[in-house]
Amino acid sequence: MESLLEGYRKFRETYWVQHREVFEALAAAGQNPRIMVVACVDSRVDPQMIFDARPGDLLVVRNVANLIPPYGPNTDYHGTSAALEFAVNILKVDHILVLGHAQCGGVRALLQAPHNHAGDFIGSWMSIASAARAQALASASGDPDKAQRICEHETIGVSIANLMTFPWIKERVVAGSLKLHAWYFDIESGELEILDTAL
Numbered sequence: 001m002e003s004l005l006e007g008y009r010k011f012r013e014t015y016w017v018q019h020r021e022v023f024e025a026l027a028a029a030g031q032n033p034r035i036m037v038v039a040c041v042d043s044r045v046d047p048q049m050i051f052d053a054r055p056g057d058l059l060v061v062r063n064v065a066n067l068i069p070p071y072g073p074n075t076d077y078h079g080t081s082a083a084l085e086f087a088v089n090i091l092k093v094d095h096i097l098v099l100g101h102a103q104c105g106g107v108r109a110l111l112q113a114p115h116n117h118a119g120d121f122i123g124s125w126m127s128i129a130s131a132a133r134a135q136a137l138a139s140a141s142g143d144p145d146k147a148q149r150i151c152e153h154e155t156i157g158v159s160i161a162n163l164m165t166f167p168w169i170k171e172r173v174v175a176g177s178l179k180l181h182a183w184y185f186d187i188e189s190g191e192l193e194i195l196d197t198a199l
């Protein structure tokens with residue numbers, strides 16, 4: 001944990017000083033991010049770092065495999081859906097970006113199911129993308145690396161499709177005041193794939 005405190009000291013002496021006015025303006029006026037990013041919890045895929053974003057630029061929600069569950073209000077605890085509601089209905093963001101990535105452990109667990117131990121929550125959570133799994137296994141000709149890559153891409157498509165099951169998202173997308181984007185980050189090469197046109 002000492003490395004975190006050392007990192008904080010460095011942040012406070014350099015980055016914070018350089019962006020002091022931005023922080024102060026955001027504290028006084030509140031946040032007004034125009035872009036929401038749904039990314040994976042993976043420690044190698046940090047949207048703020050990848051997009052060189054400033055404080056206040058991005059509203060980020062991260063979960064296992066950057067999944068959007070289908071719209072389904074009930075008494076369960078819907079962390080991602082609550083973040084969407086906040087971003088779309090309160091902050092009124094203009095864009096939602098689903099950022100998928102290579103080597104996703106959540107997708108790997110999905111592909112290995114039911115032969116792996118998916119724990120108390122991961123298996124159930126990843127079942128959101130079961131259609132992506134079926135598509136990947138059908139297209140990969142038994143090649144596990146290919147299945148992984150296809151499933152990562154298909155999972156982004158599932159998330160985009162599920163975004164449209166939220167009535168207040170669909171309404172704004174149809175009206176043209178909210179745009180959905182699907183991008184894919186390759187950790188090893190650093191390349192970013194823009195998939196929007198394929199939607």
Ligand SMILES: [Zn+2]
Nearest residue numbers: 040042065104
């Ligand atoms: Zn991941």
